[in-house]
Amino acid sequence: MSHPELLILGALRALVEVAMLFLIGQGLLALLAGSRRHTNTIYKVFVIVTGPVLKIVRKIAPPQIIDKHLPFVAFFLLFWLWIGLAWLKKLYCEANLLQCF
Numbered sequence: 616m617s618h619p620e621l622l623i624l625g626a627l628r629a630l631v632e633v634a635m636l637f638l639i640g641q642g643l644l645a646l647l648a649g650s651r652r653h654t655n656t657i658y659k660v661f662v663i664v665t666g667p668v669l670k671i672v673r674k675i676a677p678p679q680i681i682d683k684h685l686p687f688v689a690f691f692l693l694f695w696l697w698i699g700l701a702w703l704k705k706l707y708c709e710a711n712l713l714q715c716f
Contacts, residue, residue: 620707621715628700635693637664638686668693 641661645652652658665686672689673682680688708715 618707618711618713621704621713624700624704624707628697628704631693631697631700634665634668635690635697637661638668638690638693641665642686665689 641658644655644658644661648655648658668689669685672685672692676685676688704715707713
C-alpha cells in the first residue's frame with residue numbers, strides 16, 4: 616500500500632466507531648435489563664470492552680463529572696474524535712489527490 620497513513624487513519628476511525636457502538640449497546644442494555652443488568656453476560660462483555668475507554672476519559676475529565684455521567688462524556692468525546700479523524704482523512708486525501716470518499 617502506498618499510503619500507510621490512510622490505513623492508520625481508517626483503523627483508528629474504526630476503533631472509535633466500535634467503542635461508540637459498544638457504549639450505545641451498554642446503555643441500551645442497561646435500560647432494558649434495569650437493576651438486573653450486572654448479572655447479564657452480554658452486559659459484562661460491554662463493561663469489559665468499554666472499561667479502557669472510560670478509564671481514559673476519567674483521567675482527562677474534570678473531577679466535577681460524576682461516574683454516572685462518564686459514559687455520556689466518553690461517547691461525545693469519541694464522537695468528536697470520530698469527526699476529527701474523518702476531517703484528517705479528508706485533508707490527507709485532498710493533499711495527495713486521492714479519491715477516498
